[in-house]
Amino acid sequence: MIYLDYAATAPMEPEVLDAMHEAEQKFFANASALHTPGHLAMNKIEETRELLAEMIGAKPSEIIFTSGSSESNNTVIRTFEGCEIETSPLEHHSIFETVKKYAGKKKPKLFSYMLANNETGDILDLTEVVKKARQMPTPAKSELFEGKTDFGKDLVTDRRGGYVHSDLTQVLGKLPIDVNKMGLDYATFSAHKIGGPVGVGALYVREGVPLKPLIIGGNQEKKRRGGTYNTVGIVGFLAALKKLQKNDSIRKYDTNVRELRDLLAERILKEIPGSSLNTDTLRGKSLPNILNASFQAAEGESIQLYLDAEGVIISTGSACAAGDIKPSHVLMAKTGDAEVAHSSIRFSFGLDNTVADVEGVMKVLPGIVDRLQKISTIEIEVK
Numbered sequence: 001m002i003y004l005d006y007a008a009t010a011p012m013e014p015e016v017l018d019a020m021h022e023a024e025q026k027f028f029a030n031a032s033a034l035h036t037p038g039h040l041a042m043n044k045i046e047e048t049r050e051l052l053a054e055m056i057g058a059k060p061s062e063i064i065f066t067s068g069s070s071e072s073n074n075t076v077i078r079t080f081e082g083c084e085i086e087t088s089p090l091e092h093h094s095i096f097e098t099v100k101k102y103a104g105k106k107k108p109k110l111f112s113y114m115l116a117n118n119e120t121g122d123i124l125d126l127t128e129v130v131k132k133a134r135q136m137p138t139p140a141k142s143e144l145f146e147g148k149t150d151f152g153k154d155l156v157t158d159r160r161g162g163y164v165h166s167d168l169t170q171v172l173g174k175l176p177i178d179v180n181k182m183g184l185d186y187a188t189f190s191a192h193k194i195g196g197p198v199g200v201g202a203l204y205v206r207e208g209v210p211l212k213p214l215i216i217g218g219n220q221e222k223k224r225r226g227g228t229y230n231t232v233g234i235v236g237f238l239a240a241l242k243k244l245q246k247n248d249s250i251r252k253y254d255t256n257v258r259e260l261r262d263l264l265a266e267r268i269l270k271e272i273p274g275s276s277l278n279t280d281t282l283r284g285k286s287l288p289n290i291l292n293a294s295f296q297a298a299e300g301e302s303i304q305l306y307l308d309a310e311g312v313i314i315s316t317g318s319a320c321a322a323g324d325i326k327p328s329h330v331l332m333a334k335t336g337d338a339e340v341a342h343s344s345i346r347f348s349f350g351l352d353n354t355v356a357d358v359e360g361v362m363k364v365l366p367g368i369v370d371r372l373q374k375i376s377t378i379e380i381e382v383k
Contacts, residue, residue: 002312002360006193007118007170007290007348012236013195019239020197023232031229032220041231048238055241056168056187057178058204064221065234068201069169069190070094071214073112075203075225076165076186078102079212080110087112089333090122092167096329109136109162115182116170119330119346120279121290123175126166130183133162163209169193173244174253174287185209191233195350196240200233247351257349258288264347264358265291272366274298274373274380278331278344289349292331294340295369297376303345306368312361315346339378 003011027044029037046060053060066072073094077085082104087095095112111133116123165186171177173194179187187204191197203225205211211224218226243249261281268275274296279286295303300316307314316328327341335341347361373380 002357004347004349004353004357004361005313005315006350007121007346008315009192009198010195010350011352012192012197013240013243015243016196016236016239020232020236023235027231027235029231031231032218041229044235044238045229045231048234048241051238051241052189052202055172055177055245056189056204057180059207061222062204062207064203064205064224065229066201066203066225067199067230068192069167069188072188072190072201072203073165073167074098075211075214076110076188077112078214079210080108080163081212082106084109085112086110088114088124090114090117090120090124090330092118092169095167109133110165111162112165112167114167114170116168116175116287117330118170119290119328120292120334121170121286121348122280122334123284123286126164126182126184130164133164134183136161170287170290173249174289176250179204179206191237191240194240194244197233197236200230200237202237249351252351253288254283257351257353258283260349260353260355260358261289261291261347263355264361265293267358267362268293268365271362272369275369276340278334278340291347291349292344293347294344296339296343296373296380297378298343298369298372300343300345302372303365303368306371307345307361307364310364310368312364315348316344 023044027041029035029041031038031041031045045065049060049063053063066075073092077095077098081102083106085099085103086109087099089096091112091114099112111129113124113126113129115126163185164183166184167188168177169188169190170193172189184204185206186209189202191200205224213224213226215226220226220229265277265281269277272295276294278292278294279290304314304316327338328344331341331344332338
């Protein structure tokens with residue numbers, strides 16, 4: 001099997017599986033309990049919190065563990081229920097669907113923009129977003145979340161403007177992250193994108209900014225997120241973070257993985273008539289591991305199924321939207337062309353991929369696309 005769907009989920013690393021198996025035996029107790037087994041479990045949770053904080057330039061107290069990026073995103077958006085929320089049409093469903101439901105017109109304003117898109121890999125310059133947010137007038141403290149709980153009571157009084165959130169789910173381990181230098185108030189992370197388990201994520205919440213808990217009913221996470229700790233999953237997250245550090249992943253993604261991605265892009269354009277790229281492969285324009293390509297007169301879902309039959313695993317976009325027959329909202333927003341959106345597929349690489357994987361893709365992909373184009377009624381425009 002050639003696995004090129006890392007943007008959907010990364011296979012769990014062997015070290016992660018070993019760490020989780022150990023945790024099931026040694027750290028099984030409720031981490032909120034006062035007895036010794038509970039303390040042992042909590043120590044592993046705090047170790048994970050400290051390492052993630054170190055890797056993103058935050059304080060450990062600013063990290064909240066969640067069930068994943070969708071919960072983290074929902075928590076931030078719903079904190080600003082009824083408030084003005086600015087975002088982009090390129091966001092993940094867990095952002096823009098939640099914004100549609102909960103946005104309003106009152107202050108303060110939230111700006112929510114992902115740093116790197118999960119379908120095309122496009123990188124957004126958050127500098128202008130942060131600048132725009134900081135230039136806004138700051139509402140009086142009494143105006144914040146009037147009539148609600150006191151989750152905004154500790155607001156820092158010397159800051160100005162709106163609040164900034166970024167979904168960094170695809171970025172961890174691939175690009176350098178410093179939430180303070182980036183000017184972020186909130187940031188979202190997920191374990192399964194870096195070889196950790198599904199069902200564990202984290203939310204960075206800058207000290208002093210408002211937060212309305214999405215899940216209440218417990219004192220966990222300083223009352224910011226109720227529910228018994230998923231200690232085994234968090235230990236898996238820890239092991240995945242350690243593997244990123246050990247592998248020097250940011251450097252390897254920028255060199256080894258980028259070279260593979262660019263090689264595939266070059267060969268697709270050269271060897272497959274009617275092909276085009278929806279990812280700007282110039283350094284700094286996109287993540288080094290994602291390549292989104294379109295093939296005239298060939299439906300993306302059909303290409304995916306034929307590749308799957310050949311043992312090549314890719315996707316047509318966000319895995320969260322699998323089964324939706326509508327064209328990708330990301331590609332529609334970017335290109336405005338339904339045919340391009342319907343004919344696109346996404347390749348996403350990980351650290352374990354090799355040149356042999358690119359060769360394996362190109363051994364079967366040209367023939368698949370040619371077969372589909374020959375039965376299509378759409379005429380190919382060769383550029």
